[in-house]
Amino acid sequence: MSKALIIDDEQQMRRLLRMLLESRGYEVCEAEEGQQGLQEAAFHRPDVVLLDLGLPGLGGLEVLKRLREWSDVPVLILSVRDQEATKVQALEIGADDYVTKPFGSAELLARLDVIQRRRGPRHTPEIIAGPLKVDLLHHEAQIGDEALKLTPTEFALLKVLTEHVGRIVTQNQIVKQVWPGQSSDASEGLRVHINHLRKKLGDRGVSIVNEPGIGYRLEA
């Protein structure tokens, strides 16, 4: 049974989220402000954290920053703030995904599932996302039974996106991993390679979705 920690200052929101999550078999603990949230996280060791940004006292982004100093628990930001800059900031501090309020329950649960697929140590050199299989040992990728002919850059790009399948990866994060040491100014090159990669992936159940101003999400 997964344990979820809800950090939100709205009592009604906490109550509803608790009912929603408990109906899905989660064990739920709550905190109504940041400091308490950090303590609960240390004490209960949750499997996933739902974090509001507009907290009184210690703000949500600060809570996330401090949480990331000692924990890599998956964090889903749940906020009314819908500005791209805030989303990018939260994702780059270490949030795993971002859902804006008001949200649909189905979407929230789906995102929670996705971010809990462990990112921890991998035991096989293979990442599988739907029909897509990425072989890190031989630098090969295939969809179904068909091998994809990728350039080294396209492979690196596909690897980053597949490792985060279902989750949004910001443009900066992609550039940092695919072109280490390069400035984040590489957005033009990134578009070009994404474009090529999309053509090679075709219409076979794996797609790269763009979120304007934020980054990309591989859906499989």
Place this chain on the structure above:
Amino acid sequence: MEAFHAQGEAMNDKLTSSKSREPVPVHVVGQFSWGLTILFVLASVCWVLLPYTGSTFSALVFLLAIVLAGTRWNRGPVLTMGVVSALVWNFIFLPPRFTLHIEKPADMIMFAMFFVVALSMGHLITRLRERERTAENLHREQEQLQAAKHRAELAAEAERLHRTLLDSVSHELKTPIAIIRTAIDGLGTANPFAAEIETATRRLQRIVENFLEITRVESEAVKPSPDWCEFLDVIHAATSPLQRELLPHPLRISGAETLPLLKLDSRLLSQALANVMHNATQHVPAGSEIEISAAVLPNDTLDLRVRDHGPGLPPEMEERVFEKFARAPGAPAGGTGLGLAISRGLMRAMKGDISVRNHPEGGAEFLFSLPVKTRQP
């Protein structure tokens, strides 16, 4: 911008003040003649009073005049007054009278002392005043700079407050909607009453979002940040939140496949497009097609068109549809009358524009134009 302007003003003041520190010739000539006239008058008065007062009195009167002149006038006229008064004193008041010759050694020493005192007093006082004035100017400039800084800070503070207010209003309005939506999701919409609440909540959410967005657009809080993007991503971002509304309308997209990479703010453009698409779904019969076509014109302008197959616009509504709260007669209830105004605001924030016309073959056609940089992928 405000701060820059204010600084410019301060600079102008600085220029004029440094100009006024240099003596205007006409002004100085006036001071010379006034100085000599005053000396003449004083000399006459002292001459009359000489039998009662003695020559030392007249020397002190002259010195007083020089000190007073020093507090008002430039150094040239004051020093001239010093020299002239010393000579006049010697000439008229020191015996033997009406010669520059001095007999008694004591008088000679007095004359020398008078000369030195008059000149140094004139010099010191004028210098003191000049320093005072420089300090004053400096002080005034500093004050002006401070005022400019203060104004800039106030403007920044106002903008910050505005944003904070917008954020907190947004928080206060969206939180209850989020709670209702989550509660309805938990309840399920099998119950027709719950389904009604669900529909109304979605409508309320759209209204709140539109109001917040038009406030942002109107307060010029929308700052485009162009980046390279694929046009299909823009269309995807615009249509995916409208899946429900677009369900009964087949979409036909043309031209977007072959477009080069475009440098534009894809979020703003997709939002402007989404509002137009939403508007179209509200005004056309179910089952009718909506067409999106895009091209880049030779002058690096993106030309994007959205055409529906509805009844088109009533005459003379072409401009008015972009006004706030404008509603075409017969428009279905539930719209805020803000969507198209937001679209236009966003397009203009990006230095582009949007217009609408009735297509010759029927239906309304919205035309977006936007300057873009392009690159072949």
